[in-house]
Amino acid sequence: MHAVESQDPDRHLVGLDDRLKGRDRIKEKVYDTVQERDRSPEDAVSLIPDTIRYTFQYRESRYTQGVWADIARLKEQGFELQKLKDSWSEEQYKGINSQWIEPDTGQRFEVQFHTRISFEAKQLTHDAYKRLRSHQADKFEELVLEAFQEKVASDVPRPPGAADIPDYP
Amino acid sequence: MADTVTYYAVVDDLSSRERPAGVFRRTYFESGGRRDEAFTRNLMWEHSASLVSAERGDLQNDFIEITEDEANQIVARIRAKVTGTSNA
Numbered sequence: 244m245h246a247v248e249s250q251d252p253d254r255h256l257v258g259l260d261d262r263l264k265g266r267d268r269i270k271e272k273v274y275d276t277v278q279e280r281d282r283s284p285e286d287a288v289s290l291i292p293d294t295i296r297y298t299f300q301y302r303e304s305r306y307t308q309g310v311w312a313d314i315a316r317l318k319e320q321g322f323e324l325q326k327l328k329d330s331w332s333e334e335q336y337k338g339i340n341s342q343w344i345e346p347d348t349g350q351r352f353e354v355q356f357h358t359r360i361s362f363e364a365k366q367l368t369h370d371a372y373k374r375l376r377s378h379q380a381d382k383f384e385e386l387v388l389e390a391f392q393e394k395v396a397s398d399v400p401r402p403p404g405a406a407d408i409p410d411y412p
Numbered sequence: 413m414a415d416t417v418t419y420y421a422v423v424d425d426l427s428s429r430e431r432p433a434g435v436f437r438r439t440y441f442e443s444g445g446r447r448d449e450a451f452t453r454n455l456m457w458e459h460s461a462s463l464v465s466a467e468r469g470d471l472q473n474d475f476i477e478i479t480e481d482e483a484n485q486i487v488a489r490i491r492a493k494v495t496g497t498s499n500a
Contacts, residue, residue: 292471342471376465
């Protein structure tokens with residue numbers, strides 16, 4: 244990933260210290276998958292696409308062309324794109340998340356594409372998101388948490404052309 | 413206005429739109445607020461955060477809106493599988 248990063252000094256990887264998903268969150272996802280989709284624990288582990296996560300951060304003015312260029316660079320490195328979801332038109336979250344696979348090992352990893360502000364918005368709302376996931380908030384608190392997430396997300400400037408990057412597949 | 417319920421088929425990398433892995437519903441209450449539930453292997457609708465995660469960019473599952481009848485068919489399939497009353 245650093246090889247890809249080195250090809251353009253105009254943007255960089257952020258959040259590298261958090262590139263590995265926490266053990267508790269992995270357990271939580273496995274439990275939910277076993278309960279909600281009747282998967283074996285082994286399958287549930289294999290289905291988690293984002294145990295490793297990288298985040299590229301761009302200037303707004305260079306975001307769209309930068310994302311296209313980095314998608315091409317990742318493919319040139321031999322990684323295969325599995326999924327891409329453009330959330331720039333969503334209410335609760337702004338950014339693009341993508342799922343990749345390293346074909347030799349089968350290792351999957353996630354790459355997120357953010358601006359500085361969309362990355363900060365994600366960090367700022369993370370505790371609200373965790374609380375919403377926890378099943379412990381009552382109806383009123385849920386409304387407040389969702390309103391907070393929407394307010395933060397709505398204040399994130401959308402880079403020109405960002406919402407036009409198509410989902411994949 | 414009555415509560416409104418939207419149903420979703422849940423598709424992951426080991427399933428398909430034709431044979432979803434699970435079923436999910438979001439209820440908007442007339443009194444305000446909403447509740448998200450998945451039909452679990454406990455054979456009941458239980459609180460779930462999976463759609464909230466998907467709305468925040470989680471790529472593990474796709475949520476495809478379906479009708480109540482389609483949701484009931486998935487519920488029946490899950491029920492049959494868990495109770496061993498079919499080869500589903």
